[in-house]
Amino acid sequence: MAFCNLCPPTSLLCSKLAALQSISPEKLKPELHFYYPSEKWPFRCTCLFSSSCSLSASCCRASMAEATAEVLTLRDICGGKVPEHILKRAEEVGYVRPTDVQRQSLPVLLSGQDCVLHAQTGSGKTLAYLLLIYSVINIQRSAVQALIVVPTRELGMQVTKVARMLAAKSVESDNMQRTYTVMSLLDGGMLKRHKSWLKAEPPEIVVATIGSLSQMLERHVFKLEAVRVLVVDEVDFMFNSSKQVYSLRKVLTSHSSIERRQTVFASASIPQHNRFLYDCVQHKWTKNDVVHIHVNPIEPMPSHLHHSFAICSKKERLGVLLYLLQKDAPRSGIIFVSEQSEKSKKAGRPPSATLLFDFLKASYDGDLEIILFEEDMNFNARAASLSDMRQRGFLLVATDLASRGFDLPQTTHIYNFDLPRTAVDYLHRSGRTARLPFSADRCFVTSLITAEEQFVLQRYQNELLFQCEELILEPFAP
Numbered sequence: 001m002a003f004c005n006l007c008p009p010t011s012l013l014c015s016k017l018a019a020l021q022s023i024s025p026e027k028l029k030p031e032l033h034f035y036y037p038s039e040k041w042p043f044r045c046t047c048l049f050s051s052s053c054s055l056s057a058s059c060c061r062a063s064m065a066e067a068t069a070e071v072l073t074l075r076d077i078c079g080g081k082v083p084e085h086i087l088k089r090a091e092e093v094g095y096v097r098p099t100d101v102q103r104q105s106l107p108v109l110l111s112g113q114d115c116v117l118h119a120q121t122g123s124g125k126t127l128a129y130l131l132l133i134y135s136v137i138n139i140q141r142s143a144v145q146a147l148i149v150v151p152t153r154e155l156g157m158q159v160t161k162v163a164r165m166l167a168a169k170s171v172e173s174d175n176m177q178r179t180y181t182v183m184s185l186l187d188g189g190m191l192k193r194h195k196s197w198l199k200a201e202p203p204e205i206v207v208a209t210i211g212s213l214s215q216m217l218e219r220h221v222f223k224l225e226a227v228r229v230l231v232v233d234e235v236d237f238m239f240n241s242s243k244q245v246y247s248l249r250k251v252l253t254s255h256s257s258i259e260r261r262q263t264v265f266a267s268a269s270i271p272q273h274n275r276f277l278y279d280c281v282q283h284k285w286t287k288n289d290v291v292h293i294h295v296n297p298i299e300p301m302p303s304h305l306h307h308s309f310a311i312c313s314k315k316e317r318l319g320v321l322l323y324l325l326q327k328d329a330p331r332s333g334i335i336f337v338s339e340q341s342e343k344s345k346k347a348g349r350p351p352s353a354t355l356l357f358d359f360l361k362a363s364y365d366g367d368l369e370i371i372l373f374e375e376d377m378n379f380n381a382r383a384a385s386l387s388d389m390r391q392r393g394f395l396l397v398a399t400d401l402a403s404r405g406f407d408l409p410q411t412t413h414i415y416n417f418d419l420p421r422t423a424v425d426y427l428h429r430s431g432r433t434a435r436l437p438f439s440a441d442r443c444f445v446t447s448l449i450t451a452e453e454q455f456v457l458q459r460y461q462n463e464l465l466f467q468c469e470e471l472i473l474e475p476f477a478p
């Protein structure tokens, strides 16, 4: 039985399936028979992930996903490549079974190829790229070896937390106990202190917002020459942001080179992804053979989300929201409000998030803590809000600043008090709920819209392929 060394899961899968007599070929998808047609099934499978494989890679992956879903663990996929203490720690915190994106991407990532991870919100992309990072860094080398670029301070804090949690156990190296160090280089942070730290004892992993990272690179505080993995999370947002795109391009092409590093881009939304992949190669953001791991392309939204809308006038909205909060009794919820316009700022009006927050403070009589999170708050106030959210049930009033990257798995309800500006924003707001990968519990997204906005919501439904049900509010009169 010869297996391609690029596809360790294949050999494992075969031996596991062989051992597990209970799984018969009939239980698997028909495409799989095509690859395993012989009587000796499953021993004929060889190089499903190999680049020399003549069969369609995506087809292979889809079939593999079906089969591996039943038997493989994260340890099966990563064992021998990701250090044992990291895998143990992952298991201790409950990461045993791989999610779809982890199952499909890890073999490719661990084989060293550049990747675009394109999978639903809450699908576990962070763990996928962190396991890759821990598989390549060398604890004996004192240099920044992995860099994760994120769009916001809050997402950076979260990624840092997961990275540190995985590296919590120390390893023995040169007769010393060492742990991997993870530095967060985030806007609003103590850059002076970080500067000394970077010079004295460079961490193996840096998680950075592009503003702070660029400052450090321009001042030659550190270089990216030893970086072996470069991840850009929420990549579509970063390339779309006029403030971030210039610096990001510089990091990708001037400060480091594709030849020396493995590049990973991640997001739940990559509009016009074929064009993006073309640009990746053309602009040398990735190598030519970058792999697009697209999980659930025909279902961009998590399936156990229930979407609804209530039609009401702008004046009625506060009353309707209060009514819905009482009726739904969320475990925790996020209420999204539009960002304040420049015109309204100039006129000296308070942001609508603050107005709604004040209203709920005065009128909501449920058990949840009302918390505010918006652009105008300083970084300390934002951090305080985040820590409040982690401690008890909450109703968070937020702008789209909270629509990407926040991982608060206890959130059961999302309310769009203002309709998001784009379908992509709708997707990311909705993705702040349904964040327990193996749970079938239903979570809810409700939009409060005027009759005129109904066609906008319909457009989002067409684009994101989901159904939205109308809530009939009668006999309630807000």
Ligand SMILES: Nc1ncnc2c1ncn2[C@@H]1O[C@H](COP(=O)(O)OP(=O)(O)OP(=O)(O)O)[C@@H](O)[C@H]1O
Binding pocket: 094, 095, 096, 097, 098, 099, 102, 119, 120, 121, 122, 123, 124, 125, 126, 127, 267, 268, 404, 405, 406, 407, 409, 431, 435, 436, 437
């Ligand atoms: N293998 C796993 N087993 C159990 N839970 C997991 C696993 N992988 C990830 N999770 C959990 O799933 C949740 C979502 O993961 P993560 O934040 O990585 O999603 P994401 O794909 O980056 O989402 P987004 O695009 O919204 O940022 C987290 O709470 C994480 O702890």
